[in-house]
Structure formats: C-alpha cells, structure tokens
Amino acid sequence: MRRLLVANRGEIAVRIIRAARDLGISTVAVASKADADALHTRLADTSVEIGPSPASKSYLVADALLAAAKETGADAIHPGYGFLSERAAFADAVAGAGLTFVGPAGSVIERMGDKVAAREVARAAGVPTVPGTPGGVSGVDAAVEAARETGYPVMLKAAAGGGGRGIRVVHDEDGLRSAFGQASTEAQKAFGDGTMYLERFVERARHVEVQVLGDGTDAVHLFERECSLQRRRQKVVEEAVSPGISQQVRDAMTTAAVQLCREVGYTSAGTVEFLVDDDSGAFFFIEMNTRIQVEHPTTELVTGIDLVAEQLRIAAGSRLRFTQEQIERRGHAIEYRVCAEDPARDFLPQPGPVGRVTLPSGPWVRCDTWLEPDGTVPPYYDSLMAKVVVWGADREEALARSRRALDEFSVSGIATTAGLLRELTDEPWVASADFHTSTLEQWLTSRKETS
Amino acid sequence: MPRHEVVSPIPGVFYRRPDPDSPPFAEDGASVTDDSPVGLVEVMKSFHQIPAGASGTVVEFLVGDEDEVDAGQPVAVVETA
Numbered sequence: 001m002r003r004l005l006v007a008n009r010g011e012i013a014v015r016i017i018r019a020a021r022d023l024g025i026s027t028v029a030v031a032s033k034a035d036a037d038a039l040h041t042r043l044a045d046t047s048v049e050i051g052p053s054p055a056s057k058s059y060l061v062a063d064a065l066l067a068a069a070k071e072t073g074a075d076a077i078h079p080g081y082g083f084l085s086e087r088a089a090f091a092d093a094v095a096g097a098g099l100t101f102v103g104p105a106g107s108v109i110e111r112m113g114d115k116v117a118a119r120e121v122a123r124a125a126g127v128p129t130v131p132g133t134p135g136g137v138s139g140v141d142a143a144v145e146a147a148r149e150t151g152y153p154v155m156l157k158a159a160a161g162g163g164g165r166g167i168r169v170v171h172d173e174d175g176l177r178s179a180f181g182q183a184s185t186e187a188q189k190a191f192g193d194g195t196m197y198l199e200r201f202v203e204r205a206r207h208v209e210v211q212v213l214g215d216g217t218d219a220v221h222l223f224e225r226e227c228s229l230q231r232r233r234q235k236v237v238e239e240a241v242s243p244g245i246s247q248q249v250r251d252a253m254t255t256a257a258v259q260l261c262r263e264v265g266y267t268s269a270g271t272v273e274f275l276v277d278d279d280s281g282a283f284f285f286i287e288m289n290t291r292i293q294v295e296h297p298t299t300e301l302v303t304g305i306d307l308v309a310e311q312l313r314i315a316a317g318s319r320l321r322f323t324q325e326q327i328e329r330r331g332h333a334i335e336y337r338v339c340a341e342d343p344a345r346d347f348l349p350q351p352g353p354v355g356r357v358t359l360p361s362g363p364w365v366r367c368d369t370w371l372e373p374d375g376t377v378p379p380y381y382d383s384l385m386a387k388v389v390v391w392g393a394d395r396e397e398a399l400a401r402s403r404r405a406l407d408e409f410s411v412s413g414i415a416t417t418a419g420l421l422r423e424l425t426d427e428p429w430v431a432s433a434d435f436h437t438s439t440l441e442q443w444l445t446s447r448k449e450t451s
Numbered sequence: 452m453p454r455h456e457v458v459s460p461i462p463g464v465f466y467r468r469p470d471p472d473s474p475p476f477a478e479d480g481a482s483v484t485d486d487s488p489v490g491l492v493e494v495m496k497s498f499h500q501i502p503a504g505a506s507g508t509v510v511e512f513l514v515g516d517e518d519e520v521d522a523g524q525p526v527a528v529v530e531t532a
Contacts (some may be wrong), residue, residue, distance in 0.1 A: 054464065340495070349495035351462055379462050383495040 001025055001076045001100060001316040001433060006044065006071045007079030009059060010370045010385060012292070013040035015076050019308035028072045030065060032058035034378040039370045046072055053380045059083045062090050066097050074188035076100035076315060077285050078308075082382070085291040086113055102315040104214075104267045104290050111264060112288040122285040124261035127256040130161035130284040132199035135159070138231070140180040144173055147197050153201040160191035169201050180349050187437070204278035204436040207235075207240045209289075210257035211299045213310055214266035215320045221254040222303050223329050225295055226433075228337075229440045231347075236417075236440060237424065238295035239334040240302045243395055258324075260288065269311045278436050294337070297366060301333035301391040332395040334402055339383040350414040351379035360408035364391040364401060367409075377414060385416060395433075401424055453532070455505035456513075456525040463501050465496030465501075465526055466500075467516045476500075481509045492520060507531035 005028040006016045017027045017040060029044035048068040051058035058064065060083055077094050079085035085103065092106035103109070104238040112118050119129050120155055130354065136159050137143045145152045155300045156179060167185045170176045188194035207230070211222040226242035227235045241250070244248035247440035257272035271289040276282070297308045305327070313321065341347040357373040369386035377385065390405050392398030408424040424430055429439065457466065467475040467490050470525075476488045483489065483503040490501045503509070511528045514520055 347498075349461065349497055351494060377492045377495075381495060383497075 001312065003028060003072065003074045004076045004078055004102075004312070005030065005065070005072065005074035005079065006040070006061070006078050007065045008078070008083055008085075008215050009035050009038065009040060010381065011368045011384065012044060012080040014286065014293075014370055015368055016080060016308055017043045019306060020078075020312060022306070023309055023312055025312065028068065028074050030059070030068050032380070034380055039372055048072060053378065055083065055380060062087075063095050066093060066099075069097070069099060070125055071443055076102060076312075076313075078311070079291065080292050085432060086289070088113065099317050102268065104270070108264055108266065109290045110291050112270075115287065118287055119285070122168040122260060125256070125259040127260050127281065127285045130199050130202075130286070133197045134433045136195035136385050140177060142195065143180050143198060144176055147176055149174065150198055150200045152221060155199045156180065156203040157197055157199060157255045158183070158187035158191055158193070159195035159197055159340065160187065160193035170217060202275055202277045202284075206242070206244050206276040206278050206436050208245060208253065208275065208276050208283070209271045209273045209293075210254050211296070211307070212257050212261050212266065212270050212272060213307070213314070213322075214261045214269040214270065214319060215266050215314050217320070218320050219258050219261035219266055220320060220324045220327060221258050222305060222307075222320060222327055223271065224250060224297050225298055227295060228435055228437050229341055231440055231444065235295065236336065237334065237336055237393075237421065238298055239332065239398075240298035241329060241332070243276065243332075244284075244435075245276060246281060249276070249283060253283050253307060256283075256285070260285070268314055269307050295335050296386070297368060297387060297389040298333040298335045300330060301364075301366070302329045303327055304330070325348075331391055332398045333389060333391045334395075335387050335396050336402065336406060336421045337417075338386045338388060338409060339417045339420065340377045340385050340414055341383050341417055342423045343417055343420040344415065349379070349383050349444055350379045350416070353377075355412040356410070357412075358386055358410045359386065360405035362405075362408075366390070366391075367405075371411070385411070388418075388421075396431075399431060452530045454510070455503075455507065455529045455531050457501060457527040457529060459490075459492050459501055459520045459524055459526050460522060461492055461494050461499060462520060462522045463492040465514050465518050465520045466491040466493065466498075467512070473484075474521070477503070477509045479509060479512065481530060483507065489529075494505055498508055499527060503527075503529050506508055506527050506530050 003026040029041045029043040029047040031051045050064040081275045084090040088106035088110035094101040113386040184194040191384045206228045225240045228240045229237040271288045274283045302325045340350040359367045366389040482507045486502045488500040507529045510530045
C-alpha cells in the first residue's frame, strides 16, 4: 500500500489521513463542492473534487471515487464510516478495479449486514441472539405458543416494519391475545403486510459492543464499549470499558465476539453489538458493524492500539500483530459527541459560519474534529462537530477530566451540544453508571419539563 | 385575498413529499390548515416538516422539489380566505 484514497469527509477523513501519514503512506482526499477547502483536503498529500455538495452526488457516487483513485494513482481505498462503508457492492467494485478495500470482503459485509443471515452466523458460532421467532407467526394461537418459548415481556413486530415502527410490547398472554389482531391489521394498512413476529423485550437494556480485529485467519478483541447513552437511537456518550457489566459477562461477551469473527473469517476492524439485560446480565447479539466506528478512540485510549493503523496494516496483507494475551487495558476513556445542534430548540441543526473555536486539549484529552476557526458547518452532512475523548486512571478521574475538557470547548456563532454534555457529567446517575438505552431521553424529557 | 408566505425556518433541501414513494404533502390548489405540512426540509441528515402556518388554499410553490432553500426563504404561497 503506497497511496490511500480516503472516501469520506469530516473528522473521520482527518483521522484516517493522520493514521496513513503516521505509517508513511501517501494520502488522497476527496471533497464535494461544499468541502473544497475543508481540513481533510489540506492535510492530505493531494485532493480531488468529486462532485456537488449533496452526498448523493459526491461521497455516495462509487464511480466518482474510483475515478479519483485512478486519476491519482491510489492503490487502496478506506471508506471510513457511513456513506459507502457497508455497501458490499462498493467493496466489490474497489476490488474489481484492482485496488485494496480497507475492510472485509464484500461477501462478509453482505452476510453480516443481513439481519437473518447474521443471526444464523451467530447461532452457528454459539453466540446468543435475542430469543424470538425466526420469521412470521401464522396467527394469534401460534403467537401465544411462540411466546411461551420466548418468555414475556415480548415485542410484537411487523415483519415489513422498520425504524421502530409497528412495534408493540405485551406483558402476558392476555395482552398478546388482545393486541395481536389490531397490530396485524395496522401493519397490513401501514406496510401492506400483516405478518408479525415476536422477540423478547428487554426492559432495561444496555448497548454494549465489542471491538474486534481480524486478519482472515485469526481474530482478537479489544474489550468492549458501553454506548447506552442515546438519543433517537444515536449514540451521544460512549465509554471503554463498560461500567455496567461484570467481569464474568465481559469474559463471555468478548469470547463470543471473537468466535463470531472466526466463524466468518473476519478481516479488518469490526464491532459486534450486544444488548445486555441489565437485570439478569444476559447478553444477546444484535448486529455486527463491518467498519471503523465513531467511538473507536475510547478503545484506542485504553489499549494504546491505533485501530485505523491496524486496519491499514491488515489491508496491506499483514497478520495480526498481537495475540489476545498481549492486548491489555489500562484506565477508563469516555467520548462525548459535540454536535452542531441547539438543545434548547429540540436539537435544531445549526449550519452556518462559526467564529472563534477553542478546542480542549492538555493532559489525556483528545479532540477529533474537522472544525477550524472562521469555518462553516455545511448543511449537507451530519451534525457531528467534534469528539471530545478523555482518559483517566479510573472512571471517576475520567469524569472529572471530562468536566474540565467540556468547559474548555467553545465555538462562537452557533449553538452546540457541549453545554448539555457538560451538564450530564454532573448527574449522579451518570457517576454511578445507573442507566440503560432509554435513560438519556427520559432525562432530557424531565429536564425540559422542569425548565 | 390576503396572501400568506410559507417560510422555511432553516436552510436545507426542500422536498414536497414525505418520502419518494408517497404523494406530495399538498398539491397546487389544495386546502390547508394552520398546521398541515406543505413540505419537508432536510438539513444535516434530519428532516423538518414545514407547516402552512395559515388556513386557506395553496396557490403557488415558489421552490421546486429538491431545491436548496435558505433560512427565512418563502417556499409557498397560501391564499387565506
């Protein structure tokens, strides 16, 4: 690998370019019209404009990216996260053009991206999945029968639904009998398909994910991250490792993640996501993300391993450089996603020009961003401005340092979520890690009501 | 007849339909009430419905489907009775 094209923008493009330069690999940035002068284009050795501002006309156009690679003589493409990173067809097209795709093969992306296929892989690897029916149930009696196996409370889901639509939670057989007919009729009306399936509902669920690295033959884990603090299914604060699971659960979960990777012969960095029942400690496989993730720096800070650099080494043909025993963790890391959104106005996006920018730094504080003074937040892309990531010898120290770091963060001209994140660090339920995936939204609602 | 301009409060891309497979929120000549949506503005991967803001008849759209709009830009005209 001599020249890497980074098929992304924003902070992750900056992050990948830095890792490549650390390894002495030449870099090619790509930019839409709106990003013509963005930081990542200036940090790379060269930059190519690939199309108009909307992502659908630039960062999502595979042919434009392949043409840019050809034009600049790049021999590898890193997709980052989002955009084309989990499109099997793109990975195949990159390989078909004789270039190296920094990630797993298209066939693995496809297999792990399909919910049913991924569950089958998990089952074959002996990894627990959320108890439920594999497909639709034929009627209310079949549903009751299936729920006896699954256990209550149970989620009634429309097979054709998605994004949280068409879901009912029922707590017992009576509830299931009375809800089934109506739910099925509604699904028929809304989605043109009344097929329903069942899944165990976890009342207090944590989202915990295991970071893995594979070279196609062997796989290792780099411990887990807790990502339960979410708003509208978007992660807001993440930490490594999880403060909410026991060592016993950690051992079982990380072992399961490695087994899953071995089962598919996983190559590159990936994340195996689990749902943890906070009451019982039982964990279930949800899905695998076959790319680098936004919250990867927390893992880097506790393990000292540069995940993007390892992705590049593996893509270039190296075997894993660590055995499992050589991967150790030290201390605690927390990441805060600072977004260009106004928490006082229901998180209204804040595109537009910014003035002064002060980013936190100093001991054990890392700030990954694309933001510069007198820059502009473009209206076309997601609202992530900066990731403030702190390390502490333990979680308490990391939280204390978080307060300092978030206090330092300031941007003039637009509202950001930094103040809200700072407020969070003072909450007793954050300090005691007493939360699950609905807690942050509940807190936001009660905060709104009292203000 | 008084004319009411429907204004986008945010910059972004204007859509006349809730999703590509659905009919438009409001056709030309459609009757609308205060809170009926006439369009959707996408900014930073989030979608915001634009309510008519007045009751009456949609007489004109000032921007096309998928056009870029600025904050404060009128997107449609409603004739109020």
